[in-house]
Amino acid sequence: MRVFAALLLICLGQAAMADGSRFYPPEGCTGFLTVQNRSCEVTNYWTCEGEAAGDQWSIDLGPDGPIYLSKIDYETQWIDSYEFSPVLREQIVLPAKDPASFTDLLRDGVDTFDFQLSSPEGISRVVGADRIVERGIEIDGEPLMRTEYAVRVTAADGTMIWEAEGYEYISEKHRRFFTGLREGRDQNGSYSYDGSPVDFIYPGEPGFFSKTPLYGCAALTVRYAPN
Numbered sequence: 001m002r003v004f005a006a007l008l009l010i011c012l013g014q015a016a017m018a019d020g021s022r023f024y025p026p027e028g029c030t031g032f033l034t035v036q037n038r039s040c041e042v043t044n045y046w047t048c049e050g051e052a053a054g055d056q057w058s059i060d061l062g063p064d065g066p067i068y069l070s071k072i073d074y075e076t077q078w079i080d081s082y083e084f085s086p087v088l089r090e091q092i093v094l095p096a097k098d099p100a101s102f103t104d105l106l107r108d109g110v111d112t113f114d115f116q117l118s119s120p121e122g123i124s125r126v127v128g129a130d131r132i133v134e135r136g137i138e139i140d141g142e143p144l145m146r147t148e149y150a151v152r153v154t155a156a157d158g159t160m161i162w163e164a165e166g167y168e169y170i171s172e173k174h175r176r177f178f179t180g181l182r183e184g185r186d187q188n189g190s191y192s193y194d195g196s197p198v199d200f201i202y203p204g205e206p207g208f209f210s211k212t213p214l215y216g217c218a219a220l221t222v223r224y225a226p227n
Contacts, residue, residue, distance in 0.1 A: 023061065023211045031209050033202060035178060039195035040217040041067065044209050045174075055079070056176060061211050076102040076176055078117070078126070090117040090124075102175050105130055105147070117153075124161055125154050130168070130177075137169065142200040144169040146180070162186040169197065 025031045029048040036042050045058045054074025060067040070081040077100045082089045096115035105111035112129045128151030137144045147170055152163040164184035168177045179195035198215050201207045207214075 023209050034208050035197045036199040036214050037195045038216045040213045042213045090119045093118050123156050127152050140200045
């Protein structure tokens, strides 16, 4: 808990630094990738010394700062996450009934999952599946595969919290998912979201660990402009 709290404070502080151009990973951590997305969000990825091999952190940043901080493991299990608005931290409950397995997905072309998350709001259950439907994709020179997915999250009493389906992209090199198109439903109704990657930026390249999203922001401004 102390480690996560310290990391969260560092992320908030770095995201709010006066030089609004760059995000800096915490001390002892090394950034390895930045992805500019269609959704007016930029995502920075890093690993930290002393953690299990394959553990990765990422933070999504919008025009107004941090949106979502998350940690996954080598099999892409959802280990820890923090939403900034509204504030919500969720942690996986181990052992999982059916753990997410990136290894199985790459080998078999399909992977199911069934696990629980713990938050201040209680225990929720996450059930779904990922399936590889297209290989040999390239975005900005990055080799990827496209997956289709369906996921449903329910409260302890079985009430639906949210559900979604759509497609994502996966990278065998980085052993992780990148957001694509989501068609979702929650207690407020239906929504559609396209966070597909546009640019993959590596250390030493312009825009690496940027805090400024580049794509889709004008459309977002128009969409939410007051009448």
